[in-house]
Amino acid sequence: MTQKEFLDSVAARNPSQPEFLQAVQEVVESVWDVYQANPRFQKANILSRIVEPEALHTFRVSWVNDRGDVEVNSGYRIQFNSALGPYKGGLRFHPSVNMSILKFLGFEQIFKNSLTTLPMGGGKGGSDFNAKGRSDNEIMRFCQAFMTELFRYIGPDTDVPAGDIGVGGREIGYMFGQYKKITREFSGVLTGKGLEWGGSLVRPEATGFGATYFAEAMLKTKGQSFAGKTVAMSGFGNVAWGAVIKVNQLGGRVVTLSGPDGYVYDPEGITGAKVDYMLDMRASNNDRVEDYATKFGVKFVPGKRPWEVKCDVAMPCATQNELDENDARTLVKNGCICVTEGANMPTTLEATHVLLDAKVLFAPGKASNAGGVATSGLEMSQNSMRLRWSAEEVDQRLHQIMLRIHDACVEYGKGPDGFVNYVKGANVAGFLRVANAMLDQGVV
Ligand code: NDP
Ligand code: 2IT
DSSP states (O other): OOHHHHHHHHHHHSTTOHHHHHHHHHHHHHHHHHHHTOHHHHHTTHHHHHTSOSEEEEEEEEEEOTTSOEEEEEEEEEEEEOSSSSEEEEEEEOTTOOHHHHHHHHHHHHHHHHHHTSSOEEEEEEEOOOOTTOOHHHHHHHHHHHHHHHGGGOBTTTEEEEOBTTBOHHHHHHHHHHHHHHHOOOOSSSSSOOGGGTOOTTHHHHHHHHHHHHHHHHHHTTTOOSTTOEEEEOOOSHHHHHHHHHHHHTTOEEOEEEETTEEEEOTTOSOTHHHHHHHHHHHTTOOOSHHHHHHHTOEEEETOOGGGSOOSEEEOOSOTTOBOHHHHHHHHHTTOOEEEOOSSSOBOHHHHHHHHHTTOEEEOHHHHTHHHHHHHHHHHHHHHHTOOOOHHHHHHHHHHHHHHHHHHHHHHHBOTTSOBOHHHHHHHHHHHHHHHHHHHTOOO
């Protein structure tokens, strides 16, 4: 079978799932040669098995809003691959959520979790719930209704969900409370828990810290660092917040943030109270960054993305497909040397090719944003031991894991000219561990 025939067959089996097919295509393009060179993988039909989720759960979530009206949402949990450990991956609450988006995220999660080298399989879930304008009580009731269905499918040794877009510490708390009430068990069934009840220090910051450590390692391959660098960032949520903190610590200056309404340009840099204000914006359920511009008297550019701003490093930290081919060309033209994904698949396939052709340092999210799930893995370890590590210990382990992922990408992605294709490196390194584990475990 040719690569095209294989991709066509996946497309035929998964109609109307463009994001999922995009994620599959990127991985298949990278691993095809390695796969063809290994008859054992082919005999076990690993590639066809790896693109098929082990289980898909969908359920109705009915709940009552503050006006007393009954509302209905769709709930999902995708258990994609358990070759390396219990299913592990976040829950996304956003009106755009559908099967295609969750399957792309669950698929990416398999390889990301593999890259961490921690014992975690891949999964993802969520709901099309829209938190915009909801009261705290409504969010609690929704989370409880969601968990009343989800609890049947998860468990600390089966499937361990965490946060993603629209799911942070508050939502994890409400879901954990409901799980505990239903099952009468206090366990490590979710990660991203509060620090006083089983959470890990540094988990809130981990994705952004990890992405910044990864970017620093990439810059180092060119003898450079964040010191004095201008950074364009998108999003204003959990990942962007952690990345802003770490870029500041490493001497860089973040000059943009974005939301669905547009982007803010703050040439002085996002520091001090402005960083704390990001948490207020995320908690306001307001869906906009314009508030930041109003509060701090900086420029707001409605309806646009931040990639038109001149920068040395770009860190897309909002959502999928938010950096397209034109944006990539603009970044290259403006002298950007490094693009590190904090979000999952924020760069389109076409934009990825533009950046790689221009020899820009480009890190795919499955490598550079793996710090979040890696620290979730460390939270699971602490829960199992019933111990808590210090912030320094967690941060040090996180840093080491990110450097190891960077090394794995270099090992499998370095070309004859010395240029590192991190996309290829991450996909091949992530794939090999999963494929070998699947071989060992037989046809299941
Ligand atoms: P948050 O909910 O904390 O923040 C998401 C941010 O993206 C918000 O600023 C959100 O605004 C914005 N956003 C959502 N949709 C759009 C859009 N269409 N255009 C512009 N901005 C948008 O989520 P996270 O920070 O946790 O997640 C951000 C990205 O990082 C996602 O791709 C997620 O999958 C990925 N990620 C998250 C990890 C984690 O541990 N949290 C780990 C690894 C990756 P609003 O919500 O108001 O629409
Ligand atoms: O995309 C991701 O890696 C996450 N949302 C974090 C998953 C996790 O289980 O911590």
